[in-house]
Amino acid sequence: MPYDNEEDYEDASAVGEESFEEDDDPIADVIYEIVTRMGFEDVDIEWEERSDHTRYFVEGEGLGVLIGRHGATLEALQYLVGVINSRQDLVEHKIIIDIEGYRERRERSLRAEAHQEALVAVREGQEVVLEPMPACDRRIIHVCLHNDPTVETYSEGEEPERCVVIKPLV
Numbered sequence: 001m002p003y004d005n006e007e008d009y010e011d012a013s014a015v016g017e018e019s020f021e022e023d024d025d026p027i028a029d030v031i032y033e034i035v036t037r038m039g040f041e042d043v044d045i046e047w048e049e050r051s052d053h054t055r056y057f058v059e060g061e062g063l064g065v066l067i068g069r070h071g072a073t074l075e076a077l078q079y080l081v082g083v084i085n086s087r088q089d090l091v092e093h094k095i096i097i098d099i100e101g102y103r104e105r106r107e108r109s110l111r112a113e114a115h116q117e118a119l120v121a122v123r124e125g126q127e128v129v130l131e132p133m134p135a136c137d138r139r140i141i142h143v144c145l146h147n148d149p150t151v152e153t154y155s156e157g158e159e160p161e162r163c164v165v166i167k168p169l170v
Contacts, residue, residue, distance in 0.1 A: 030085070044058075063099050071106065117130060122170055138162065
């Protein structure tokens with residue numbers, strides 16, 4: 001539609017801005033669809049863009065079952081959403097799904113464990129082998145201790161028994 005003057009154009013662009021929903025996100029829509037089809041109601045999904053990924057926070061009644069034992073079901077859900085994303089080319093950013101704050105709590109716990117075990121390794125002067133964990137958890141340990149001048153970390157073993165080793169440098 002042609003605009004007769006600049007004022008008409010500004011009014012039309014303002015209407016266009018109002019009709020644009022900033023809250024639309026194709027990954028949030030996929031997560032919502034999966035979770036509601038599984039029978040969960042009153043699900044709220046929010047997201048936060050971070051430097052290297054977008055984190056999707058899923059909240060609602062009884063969603064603990066979607067976390068699963070040691071986060072296994074959550075990992076499966078994240079994998080499924082990743083496959084859907086890659087096949088439909090919805091977004092380019094890395095996707096992290098967090099249900100009821102599980103990942104945030106797990107990351108805090110892993111960082112605390114990393115620092116504690118690094119102190120043990122230095123104090124005792126020997127390597128500390130952590131329990132086997134998924135790659136995403138191992139990465140948290142490696143990143144957490146990357147700049148610690150007293151230790152170095154590496155992974156050893158074969159999946160699913162792969163674990164982090166913290167080696168003292170002093």
